[in-house]
Amino acid sequence: MTQAFLDEATIATLDTPVVVVDLDRVEARIAGMAAVMRERGVALRPHAKTHKSIELARRQLAAGAVGLTVATLGEAEVFAETGIEDLFVAYPLIADGPKAGRLRALAERSRLAVGADSIEGLRSVATAVRGSATPPEIMIEVDVGGHRTGVPPDAVGRLGRQAVDLGLTIRGVFTHGGHSYAGRSERMAAAEDEMRELGAAAASLRAVGIDPAVVSAGSTPTAELSAGGPITEERPGTYVFGDRQQAFLADRPLDDTALLVASTVVSHGAANGFVVDAGAKILAKDLAPYLAGHGTIVGCPEAVIERVNDHHGVVSLPDGVARPAIGDVVWIAPNHVCPVVNLVDELVVARDGRIVDRWPVDARGRNA
């Protein structure tokens, strides 16, 4: 089992299962995406739901990111409290109940935008911030093919007018081309969908007299594919670490994946395989139609993590492949990194085979 992030002596000090980040790789990823976006003249606003880490957010901003994207008010609050002021809640916010006061307070101390895809959402925001000197700006969400949230491009103008009539200010339009995760060819198609449909959405706004300052797309699989279109901002999240899914979609090896789960072989009980102490409570249960099992054991691509229970990963091996010994530590690239980070309180940070830091997952569990 090769390609560990830590040397043997350090591995012996680990308390597995544990999430380890390779600092060189994460720095290369942050710098790489920043360089691509700078070259294209597109603003980079990384989605912080992947890392939920103040330390990593600061590094992304230092590399040139214009601000952060978050999924919830709770995540925004964590970053705002630490002085990161330019925040976009890329979610159709319903600012009812406690969220009304939280939104107002957050908008007072940050440069805030929030998503909307309905008149009900707009009304809740307008009510929450009525009379505020620092209301958030509105980004209208567009459905470009993911069929989750968002309105069709030609409905954007009408919703924009309704926002203005409610006293709100439109910053622009955004989407998440989530159908880019369906496979390699879908990834290319989704990037084209983002450009075409966001262009139509921006035109729909202009037709009602609203000029969108920002046209924002966001997904790691498409972020590097949408040059030359109407997009002014990209919001990739997963790129900061990468994962097995991203490597497959980009047709790249796992050599630059910056986060792995170190896990101990605890049993040879499973017929023709072995069991590791990384289960669903650290790998999560994300599957992809084009990937076998629940992660890749680096250096042992023939192993399949057939199933994960809370604290067990059950691994099969083809005939003739030797099992690792009980007590061995294996390194697992998870299918989808975002839920993995959300399952731990800290990231162990490695460089040159040693542990050099531990970063708290500051916004872990901030679901609301």
Place this chain on the structure above:
Amino acid sequence: MTQAFLDEATIATLDTPVVVVDLDRVEARIAGMAAVMRERGVALRPHAKTHKSIELARRQLAAGAVGLTVATLGEAEVFAETGIEDLFVAYPLIADGPKAGRLRALAERSRLAVGADSIEGLRSVATAVRGSATPPEIMIEVDVGGHRTGVPPDAVGRLGRQAVDLGLTIRGVFTHGGHSYAGRSERMAAAEDEMRELGAAAASLRAVGIDPAVVSAGSTPTAELSAGGPITEERPGTYVFGDRQQAFLADRPLDDTALLVASTVVSHGAANGFVVDAGAKILAKDLAPYLAGHGTIVGCPEAVIERVNDHHGVVSLPDGVARPAIGDVVWIAPNHVCPVVNLVDELVVARDGRIVDRWPVDARGRNA
């Protein structure tokens, strides 16, 4: 949308998505399982990985549980620190690295047993506690058909002898009939497997001169089915709340399910359906072959939570069924409750429609 745990006025104060526990239901569940086990003369040692809560552990002990089952040393430490002393780590522990000292310290302040299914595991424990005046006892894990961890029943005697030769003390044998989760008929068969194979495992120990004090089975689907056999202890976990999977397996309605996720309808964007703010970061991604989608919206069984992303649950409805309004709160019974609790920091506790308490998820994230 009916069957909410809270009244309308209280729902308006919720910050969704949020996990809510109904106190009457949870008390009835704790009392009910305790009564069944008392009547059978079987010791109840609930698995605390489901709730990870000191408050709930104390209630289970007050109802007659002999101690707790946990999955990790970290969970055991949380409960030991609060004075709960009888703990069984039902996992094939490899007590290497930091776990050696942790195991030794834990055994000094609690009545501890740990699982083993290999000579390597036994050796690691023996080395960790060598010379200790208070070593943990050993429970040998038996594979009764789940094909995860554990050894075949006829291999238990040999492993037991090896443990004794290493200076360790055998308390008994244990299993988890995890194949009980495969379906209703498999549930009955798994209960029979537990009884038969644990009986054989106990005989295997006796044949080498070791008398098992404890013969322990554990899974909520089988816990109430194994009367009259060799089992002296049951370790169900999920029964404390129930969930959609358990209700199906027991062929019962969700009327006594004690934990629901309150979630807000945030969008009508999805074609012919709606989107809620409960996604994979609160519902997790557990699926069962006999259940459609990622949970049941109580009072609306025709709705299917088709997919969950981190912060989105995408719900479909059949033609002719009216969508709830944007801003409405719906109540979701998750497929599998254990990972849900592990995704939040606290449980909101309801009784008679009001919030009466908030319990921290004390052992959340204690993966190691």
